[in-house]
Amino acid sequence: NELHDEICQKRTLATIGTHDLSLISGNLVYDARDPDEIGLIPLGKSKLVSARDFYDQLCRDAEHERKLKKRNQLSGLHKYLTLLQDQHDFPCLSDQDRYVISLPPLTNSERTK
Numbered sequence: 001n002e003l004h005d006e007i008c009q010k011r012t013l014a015t016i017g018t019h020d021l022s023l024i025s026g027n028l029v030y031d032a033r034d035p036d037e038i039g040l041i042p043l044g045k046s047k048l049v050s051a052r053d054f055y056d057q058l059c060r061d062a063e064h065e066r067k068l069k070k071r072n073q074l075s076g077l078h079k080y081l082t083l084l085q086d087q088h089d090f091p092c093l094s095d096q097d098r099y100v101i102s103l104p105p106l107t108n109s110e111r112t113k
Helices: 002-008 051-068 076-085
Strands: 029-033 090-094 100-103
Touching: 051 076, 051 090, 051 100
Parallel strands: none
Antiparallel strands: 029 090, 090 100
Protein backbone atom coordinates (compact mmCIF):
# COMPACT_ATOMS: atom_id res chain seq x y z
CA ASN A 1 0.00 0.00 0.00
CA GLU A 2 2.86 2.41 0.70
CA LEU A 3 4.11 1.90 -2.85
CA HIS A 4 0.67 2.61 -4.32
CA ASP A 5 0.00 5.55 -2.01
CA GLU A 6 3.34 7.32 -2.35
CA ILE A 7 5.31 6.46 -5.50
CA CYS A 8 2.22 5.70 -7.60
CA GLN A 9 0.50 8.78 -6.13
CA LYS A 10 -2.59 6.92 -4.88
CA ARG A 11 -2.79 4.90 -8.11
CA THR A 12 -3.22 8.02 -10.27
CA LEU A 13 0.14 7.44 -12.00
CA ALA A 14 0.44 3.66 -11.86
CA THR A 15 -0.66 0.45 -10.20
CA ILE A 16 1.54 -2.52 -9.52
CA GLY A 17 0.49 -6.16 -9.52
CA THR A 18 2.03 -9.57 -10.07
CA HIS A 19 0.76 -12.14 -12.54
CA ASP A 20 1.56 -15.70 -13.59
CA LEU A 21 3.24 -15.12 -16.96
CA SER A 22 2.65 -18.73 -18.02
CA LEU A 23 -1.06 -17.87 -18.23
CA ILE A 24 -0.57 -14.83 -20.47
CA SER A 25 -0.35 -15.26 -24.23
CA GLY A 26 1.69 -13.07 -26.56
CA ASN A 27 2.03 -9.33 -26.32
CA LEU A 28 0.27 -7.17 -23.77
CA VAL A 29 -2.11 -4.44 -24.87
CA TYR A 30 -2.96 -1.46 -22.66
CA ASP A 31 -5.94 0.48 -23.92
CA ALA A 32 -9.26 1.98 -22.90
CA ARG A 33 -12.58 0.40 -23.79
CA ASP A 34 -16.28 0.73 -23.14
CA PRO A 35 -16.76 -0.84 -19.67
CA ASP A 36 -19.77 -2.79 -20.96
CA GLU A 37 -17.46 -4.53 -23.44
CA ILE A 38 -14.73 -5.44 -20.94
CA GLY A 39 -15.23 -8.86 -19.39
CA LEU A 40 -13.07 -10.13 -16.55
CA ILE A 41 -12.97 -12.43 -13.55
CA PRO A 42 -11.96 -10.05 -10.73
CA LEU A 43 -9.40 -11.11 -8.15
CA GLY A 44 -11.04 -13.26 -5.49
CA LYS A 45 -14.12 -13.98 -7.63
CA SER A 46 -15.10 -16.94 -9.79
CA LYS A 47 -17.57 -15.43 -12.23
CA LEU A 48 -17.02 -13.41 -15.41
CA VAL A 49 -18.51 -9.92 -15.13
CA SER A 50 -18.43 -6.76 -17.20
CA ALA A 51 -16.23 -3.93 -15.97
CA ARG A 52 -19.38 -1.79 -15.71
CA ASP A 53 -21.14 -4.32 -13.46
CA PHE A 54 -18.02 -4.74 -11.32
CA TYR A 55 -17.59 -0.97 -10.95
CA ASP A 56 -21.29 -0.46 -10.15
CA GLN A 57 -21.18 -3.19 -7.50
CA LEU A 58 -18.07 -1.65 -5.94
CA CYS A 59 -19.87 1.71 -5.82
CA ARG A 60 -22.85 0.14 -4.05
CA ASP A 61 -20.55 -1.70 -1.63
CA ALA A 62 -18.61 1.50 -0.93
CA GLU A 63 -21.73 3.50 -0.18
CA HIS A 64 -23.06 0.75 2.09
CA GLU A 65 -19.75 0.58 3.98
CA ARG A 66 -19.53 4.36 4.27
CA LYS A 67 -23.01 4.55 5.79
CA LEU A 68 -22.41 1.55 8.04
CA LYS A 69 -19.21 3.06 9.45
CA LYS A 70 -20.71 6.57 9.49
CA ARG A 71 -17.81 8.05 7.57
CA ASN A 72 -17.59 10.77 4.96
CA GLN A 73 -14.60 9.27 3.17
CA LEU A 74 -14.23 5.95 1.42
CA SER A 75 -11.50 3.53 2.43
CA GLY A 76 -9.56 0.65 0.91
CA LEU A 77 -10.16 -0.09 -2.74
CA HIS A 78 -13.28 2.07 -2.70
CA LYS A 79 -11.25 5.27 -2.50
CA TYR A 80 -10.11 4.66 -6.10
CA LEU A 81 -13.62 4.55 -7.57
CA THR A 82 -13.61 8.31 -8.18
CA LEU A 83 -10.76 7.88 -10.66
CA LEU A 84 -13.22 6.17 -13.04
CA GLN A 85 -16.27 8.25 -12.18
CA ASP A 86 -17.84 9.82 -15.29
CA GLN A 87 -15.30 8.12 -17.59
CA HIS A 88 -16.67 6.90 -20.92
CA ASP A 89 -13.94 4.26 -21.29
CA PHE A 90 -12.07 2.26 -18.64
CA PRO A 91 -8.38 1.37 -18.89
CA CYS A 92 -7.52 -2.30 -19.15
CA LEU A 93 -4.53 -4.52 -19.74
CA SER A 94 -5.09 -7.61 -21.85
CA ASP A 95 -3.08 -10.24 -23.69
CA GLN A 96 -3.09 -10.90 -27.44
CA ASP A 97 -6.23 -13.04 -27.04
CA ARG A 98 -7.92 -9.99 -25.43
CA TYR A 99 -8.14 -11.78 -22.09
CA VAL A 100 -8.30 -9.00 -19.48
CA ILE A 101 -5.42 -9.24 -17.01
CA SER A 102 -5.98 -5.99 -15.14
CA LEU A 103 -8.60 -3.29 -14.71
CA PRO A 104 -6.55 -0.52 -13.11
CA PRO A 105 -6.90 0.97 -10.59
CA LEU A 106 -9.56 -1.48 -9.35
CA THR A 107 -8.51 -5.10 -9.72
CA ASN A 108 -6.44 -7.73 -11.43
CA SER A 109 -7.59 -11.00 -12.94
CA GLU A 110 -8.22 -14.04 -10.79
CA ARG A 111 -6.94 -16.21 -13.63
CA THR A 112 -3.44 -14.71 -13.72
CA LYS A 113 -2.94 -14.05 -10.01
